[in-house]
Amino acid sequence: MKPTNRPAPAPEHTAEAPPRSTVLRLTGVTLHLGHDRQRVTALDHVDLAVARGEFVAVTGPSGSGKSSLLAVAGGLQTPGDGSVHVADVDLTALKEHRRTAHRRRHIGYVFQQANLFASLTAREQLLLTAHVAGRLTAEVRRRADELLEAVGMTARADRRPDQLSGGERQRVGIARALVLAPEVLLVDEPTSALDRARARDIVDLLAEQTRTHRTATVMVTHDHEILDAADRVLNLRDGRLS
Numbered sequence: 001m002k003p004t005n006r007p008a009p010a011p012e013h014t015a016e017a018p019p020r021s022t023v024l025r026l027t028g029v030t031l032h033l034g035h036d037r038q039r040v041t042a043l044d045h046v047d048l049a050v051a052r053g054e055f056v057a058v059t060g061p062s063g064s065g066k067s068s069l070l071a072v073a074g075g076l077q078t079p080g081d082g083s084v085h086v087a088d089v090d091l092t093a094l095k096e097h098r099r100t101a102h103r104r105r106h107i108g109y110v111f112q113q114a115n116l117f118a119s120l121t122a123r124e125q126l127l128l129t130a131h132v133a134g135r136l137t138a139e140v141r142r143r144a145d146e147l148l149e150a151v152g153m154t155a156r157a158d159r160r161p162d163q164l165s166g167g168e169r170q171r172v173g174i175a176r177a178l179v180l181a182p183e184v185l186l187v188d189e190p191t192s193a194l195d196r197a198r199a200r201d202i203v204d205l206l207a208e209q210t211r212t213h214r215t216a217t218v219m220v221t222h223d224h225e226i227l228d229a230a231d232r233v234l235n236l237r238d239g240r241l242s
């Protein structure tokens with residue numbers, strides 16, 4: 001019998017609910033930090049799967065392992081046990097330089113205090129990220145300007161961090177995290193330095209960007225007032241996720 005042509009795979013975007021594919025998967029992740037008597041179990045057999053377009057919030061008190069969870073999910077820290085799959089590649093199995101390359105390609109990271117370079121303008125923060133990754137193309141420049149627009153920073157794109165408010169800096173941090181079109185977006189306590197109104201703006205912006213760019217987004221926070229923006233809320237306590 002002659003081989004027949006297979007039907008083309010279904011397009012990702014359809015009128016119906018889009019198919020959900022897991023792009024971030026932590027399996028049995030355990031992380032110990034410190035040594036000897038100071039040794040703590042920051043993450044204890046953590047399992048987590050996040051699909052494209054999904055916005056997951058993880059709550060937990062200070063010291064519960066929230067930043068550790070993001071550091072491991074983002075390949076910044078290698079767990080003692082377990083695996084971390086990002087876009088079907090196990091980060092824990094990669095050598096340092098390959099892990100860095102994979103991270104730059106697939107993961108966007110929003111830090112607690114935005115972590116912007118003091119001497120660079122808002123636009124330059126985005127362009128530098130692309131430059132470091134060797135991807136400062138005309139297309140990425142366009143995307144940078146689109147993102148600055150999306151986060152409401154076009155009019156302030158030429159300002160340095162000291163000329164911006166905390167909320168504006170956080171907006172730039174979010175735009176920067178998205179500039180290389182990552183599938184995974186990791187966000188560490190984005191509202192901790194903001195007043196209520198700004199906190200609401202930022203979390204709504206994260207939800208909107210998650211939908212627009214179909215990122216698998218994990219936001220860790222101890223701010224319970226912003227949890228309604230998430231599709232799913234998990235709790236972390238002493239390194240255990242439930």
Ligand code: ADP
Nearest residue numbers: 033034040042061062063064065066067068069
């Ligand atoms: P959270 O972000 O929820 O506040 P972390 O992930 O920062 O929690 O920390 C989890 C636990 O690991 C805490 O008990 C913290 O004190 C400990 N810890 C964090 N970093 C280190 C480190 N470099 N060495 C030793 N212990 C650490």
Ligand code: MG
Nearest residue numbers: 066067068188
């Ligand atoms: Mg933390």
